[in-house]
Amino acid sequence: MNFAWNSDQVAFRALVRDFLDANLPDNWENIAHGPGSEAQSIFSKQFCGALADAGLLVPHWPASWGGRDADPWTAFILAEEMWAAGEPRGGQYMNVNWIGPTLMRYGSERQQARYIPPMARGETLWCQGFSEPEAGSDLASLRTRADQHGADYVVNGQKIWTSYAGLADTCFLLARTSPGKGGISIFLLPMDTPGITVRQIPSIIGEGDIHEVFFDDVKVPADAMLGAEGQAWEIVRTALSLERVGIPRFALASRMLHRAVEALKTQGRFGTGRGAGAVEQAARAHAACEVARLYSYNIIDQRCQGQPPGPEASAARVATVNAERLVNEFVVEHLPDALAGGDALLLAHHQRAIVAGIASGAAEIQLNLIATELLQLPREPR
Template sequence: MDFQWTPEQQAFRHEVRAFLAEHLPPDWEQMAEGPASHAQTAFAREFCRKLAAAGLLVPHWPARWGGRDADPWTALILAEEMWMAGEPRGGQYMNVNWIGPTLMRYGTPEQQERHIPPMARGEVLWCQGFSEPEAGSDLASLRTRAERAGAGYRINGQKIWTSYAGDADYCFLLARTAPGKAGITIFLVPMDRPGITVRQIPSIIGEGDIHEVFFDDVEVAEEERLGAEGQAWEIIATALNLERVGIPRYALAAKAVRRAVAILQREGRFRGAVADQAARAAAACEAARLYSYALVDKRARGELPGPEASAARYATVLCERLAAEFVVEHLPEALAGGEPLLLAHHQRAIVAGIASGAAEIQLNLIASQLLKLPREPR
């Protein structure tokens, strides 16, 4: 694999950096604390509109849907720069990474016309209604029901940990239409539909980040179902693969390590065991970056990511944890104020390995699918 960036790729990175330099406010690092605060989400709405107008929100989407037909490397460069800047797109990164592309693949022409152009213009915020109180890693056991009612469905149940739900316009919702894994169906539900109640869960990672969402006799039309009844599992397998390689969290972790090292060097405290630990964290960030690049390379060659996606994701979890531990051990005062970038990274790293799926599940997948280890006899 050739790891040199082409002149065009370098120019694109500069274009994104110049946009960020022009459009992020001087106090942005403070705002980037509390990754999904209401203030950041409100800022993201304006920011994404401007990003879209500059052709930088969905460059990797087809021109037909407002993109530039750019390759997966362009998407990666964009995501690296955004994540390093504290993800100023807020929850709209989900639209860009996987909700839009999933609708392009599985939506009806009407669903596509309705939902994709507003995403490409940076005007809508979606949330992901998957997890339930008893169904996180074991998503197939979810209990929210969608029962046939007249020409559509009636939905009852509860979701939990739903990021951005308090500000979202739509929910990409999983609900059960029949028993078992093959009985789960996707609905595209407006969040202002009667019967939906959103309750914020207090959290140290930012007010407005996670929520419970209750569905009480929520009526949805047949046309709001994505795909066929029971097709959710197939559709979300594609969607989650897009999501897993879509967040270059290593980029912010590496930046946090560099920032912490610079402070420690300035203060004459960067030596011995401190330097060793910094090197381990920096090496882990680099490993996660290269694992992710191998996946992007595969995608650029038109191949779907396989079980190596789990290795890339686990490597990323490890690097975020090592970077956070390094800062906590050697620069804890930075987290008490004065270094918003380090605090912003710390808040994101706290949930590494649980927020978009438990790390242990990735380890299971690495063991069974990548290393093909035998299962222990029961």
């Protein structure tokens, strides 16, 4: 592994930073950043449109789909800079990271033509309809049903914790078409289809983030199915392996740690008096951010070498969760006043960090994968 950035990568990072400087409002760091809020979603569409015009929304996509065939490093540098800035793309990071590439791989020509171009222009927002009240980590036990009736399927059931559902245009929906793990199928479902009810779940993680979604006799044409009936498990495995390292949350965590330390130093509270333990704690949090960064870089390096996604991606995700948590603990302990409305970006990091290790899937599941697939530890006998 070569740890030095080449001149093209340095220039690309500078280009992204210049774009952010030119396109984020002056008060960006002082306004509420709820990723699912209406204000953020409106801003993100406009911001992603500008990114697309500048060739910076999907540079890693094939040129035939509006990208520039850029390598995985380019995509990751872009994502790092976006997250370090507080992720102005809002929920659109999902389209860019995994929904678009998954449709390119498994979508029909009609689905690709309908959905991919608006994503590449930054116009659409998707939501991910996986989790249910009785099916989160154990996704295979999901109960939302899609029953075939002639040329249509009829969907009945409930999803929960669905991010961005209130404002999303389309749902990447998992539903059961027959019993068992091999009986789950994916539907690309417009959110304005009759029979869908979205209820926001009030939470401390920010306005408009999580929802319950109810499906009552929702009629879906058979050509809305992604891939074949029962292929969801294979497709989702591929899609989530893209998601696991697609989100460099450590970049925001690292920046927030430095911000908090600077604030404490300015106030003469870093390493003195009650803040005496802060230096060691900050050092630990910083080390955790660097560990997450290097684990993630390792995965990007593997991708560049054409290696298939492996269990190392789980290690990168766990390291990122750890970094977010340690930075968050540091801020809560030493700079709690900043979270009480004093610093919008620190608050945004805090809101994301409190769900780190449960949103995007429980970290313990990743630990299981590390134990069995990476370390090859024996499974506990049943």
